[in-house]
Amino acid sequence: MTTGILLQIAQTLAAILLAPLLMGWVNQCRAWLQGRSAPPISQPYRTLRKLFQKDAVIAHNASPLFRFAPYMVFACMALAAGIVPTIANDLPFSPAADAIALVGVFALARVFLALAAMDIGTSFGSLGARREMLVAFLAEPALLMVFFTASLISQSTELPVIVQTLAHKEFVIYPSMAFAAVAFWMISVAENARIPVDNPTTHLELTMIHEAMILEYSARHLALIEWAVALKLFTYSALGIALFLPWGIAPQGDLSALPLAVLVLLLKMLLGGTVLSFMEAISAKVRLFRAPEFLGTAFLLGVLGMLIHFLLEV
Amino acid sequence: MTLSLTYHLQVINLLAALLLLISFAMLSQRRIVGLITLFAWQGAALSASTAIVAWSTGQHHLYYSAALTLVLKVIAMPWFFYRLVKKLDVDRDVEPMINIPTTMLIGIVLVIFAFNLAMPISQMSGTVMRSTLGIAMATVLLAFLMMITRSKAIPQVIGFLAMENGLFFAATSATYGMPLVVEMGVALDVLVGVFVLGIFFFQIRETFDSLDLKHMEKLKEK
Numbered sequence: 001m002t003t004g005i006l007l008q009i010a011q012t013l014a015a016i017l018l019a020p021l022l023m024g025w026v027n028q029c030r031a032w033l034q035g036r037s038a039p040p041i042s043q044p045y046r047t048l049r050k051l052f053q054k055d056a057v058i059a060h061n062a063s064p065l066f067r068f069a070p071y072m073v074f075a076c077m078a079l080a081a082g083i084v085p086t087i088a089n090d091l092p093f094s095p096a097a098d099a100i101a102l103v104g105v106f107a108l109a110r111v112f113l114a115l116a117a118m119d120i121g122t123s124f125g126s127l128g129a130r131r132e133m134l135v136a137f138l139a140e141p142a143l144l145m146v147f148f149t150a151s152l153i154s155q156s157t158e159l160p161v162i163v164q165t166l167a168h169k170e171f172v173i174y175p176s177m178a179f180a181a182v183a184f185w186m187i188s189v190a191e192n193a194r195i196p197v198d199n200p201t202t203h204l205e206l207t208m209i210h211e212a213m214i215l216e217y218s219a220r221h222l223a224l225i226e227w228a229v230a231l232k233l234f235t236y237s238a239l240g241i242a243l244f245l246p247w248g249i250a251p252q253g254d255l256s257a258l259p260l261a262v263l264v265l266l267l268k269m270l271l272g273g274t275v276l277s278f279m280e281a282i283s284a285k286v287r288l289f290r291a292p293e294f295l296g297t298a299f300l301l302g303v304l305g306m307l308i309h310f311l312l313e314v
Numbered sequence: 315m316t317l318s319l320t321y322h323l324q325v326i327n328l329l330a331a332l333l334l335l336i337s338f339a340m341l342s343q344r345r346i347v348g349l350i351t352l353f354a355w356q357g358a359a360l361s362a363s364t365a366i367v368a369w370s371t372g373q374h375h376l377y378y379s380a381a382l383t384l385v386l387k388v389i390a391m392p393w394f395f396y397r398l399v400k401k402l403d404v405d406r407d408v409e410p411m412i413n414i415p416t417t418m419l420i421g422i423v424l425v426i427f428a429f430n431l432a433m434p435i436s437q438m439s440g441t442v443m444r445s446t447l448g449i450a451m452a453t454v455l456l457a458f459l460m461m462i463t464r465s466k467a468i469p470q471v472i473g474f475l476a477m478e479n480g481l482f483f484a485a486t487s488a489t490y491g492m493p494l495v496v497e498m499g500v501a502l503d504v505l506v507g508v509f510v511l512g513i514f515f516f517q518i519r520e521t522f523d524s525l526d527l528k529h530m531e532k533l534k535e536k
Contacts, residue, residue, distance in 0.1 A: 172324065173327070175328045175332075300338070301338075312327045
């Protein structure tokens with residue numbers, strides 16, 4: 001139990017500290033693929049340090065909610081990072097929140113961010129909040145479908161049990177998981193505001209979704225939100241790894257597998273970041289009104305995965 | 315659970331799922347060239363699954379049909395279609411008659427219908443891959459749906475060929491394929507059909523200045 005708690009703390013801290021590194025790696029890869037000279041991999045850390053040292057400027061008509069939201073968003077993402085198994089499967093936190101609660105935690109963060117964006121009363125803020133909600137309400141059911149497929153296979157909605165079933169029992173090919181994997185990829189692209197749904201580097205009012213919501217934030221608040229964004233990307237990557245490439249995560253009570261698990265995790269994250277930036281480089285951002293179609297397809301693939309499970313795997 | 319299934323059967327199941335996935339991708343594809351590429355991939359998945367069935371059950375004639383599928387549906391026909399599209403200069407976005415999200419939702423309903431329909435039938439069948447019969451039927455129905463919702467000539471022909479793919483897969487999964495003579499006959503028929511339709515495309519375009527089959531309604535007698 002004590003080792004479990006220690007592992008839990010270590011894993012959550014590692015997620016919080018490594019998240020900007022993943023972001024830096026993705027940015028670097030993207031710059032290389034676009035033929036630009038890349039920023040150093042530590043650039044997100046430097047940005048965070050710079051932002052934390054600045055003085056915050058807050059609009060006169062901002063309510064306390066506006067100040068409170070960044071802390072809430074960051075806390076939600078840190079909690080989410082603690083639920084997903086990254087290096088060890090022995091997590092005392094996980095019975096408290098299963099995969100469905102995880103979707104709820106993401107939703108909570110999003111609600112606070114959207115409320116804070118509307119709080120100031122600028123047109124950009126409410127525009128961004130509305131667009132974010134449009135994307136989110138389509139992405140959430142699709143994400144649930146992916147989790148349901150994985151849960152039907154492992155007979156549990158708890159992530160460690162799912163990982164246990166997929167990675168540490170006899171190896172079985174699950175065709176339904178292939179569908180779920182494609183759906184999950186599309187969902188995580190939309191949820192993390194990446195191309196083709198949103199462009200993380202744009203500030204063009206016609207296209208921006210996530211950036212429009214956080215325009216009014218500065219200094220430590222902005223730093224927390226940026227960190228939370230990096231943490232969200234990290235958590236989604238960890239989730240994808242746990243569901244679809246779980247081999248290498250240390251099984252319960254096996255401490256000797258830990259160093260290998262850390263190494264494997266880093267390799268998978270590097271690979272995932274490369275694939276993400278490659279996919280971003282070869283695809284164009286779609287019109288906002290095509291986003292429902294994109295996410296509708298993700299939902300459909302999730303449902304198909306479940307149907308395939310009933311047909312082929314029961 | 316599937317723990318009792320052997321590995322090659324799991325791979326067959328995976329390929330069957332892939333077949334269904336490609337059917338949906340074809341349903342959502344707007345460009346004709348993308349459609350042709352997807353059709354080639356569907357043929358490849360079909361050929362691979364047939365070859366694995368042949369290997370795991372020792373039915374040697376299935377090797378021939380796998381090779382036939384590979385040559386005809388992965389190499390010859392897509393090449394022919396690519397050339398046709400280039401010559402006719404028709405590679406533009408085609409808006410289907412029903413918008414794509416609605417088509418996909420109808421597709422899901424069709425898949426559920428096909429799975430339900432196939433369950434009692436597949437229990438009567440004695441082959442190792444009987445559970446994939448539902449997927450084969452779903453592929454047929456989805457191809458049918460594509461033929462209904464597209465108004466252009468080339469997507470309709472590709473829908474027809476995808477339907478043939480589904481039927482072929484159904485035959486393999488229910489009874490280890492038809493006799494070789496029948497399969498050769500069907501393959502030849504399809505090949506000739508494609509060439510004849512290719513000539514038709516030119517004629518249609520010459521008469522109506524477009525490949526949109528809606529114009530054919532003009533031919534009706536008043």
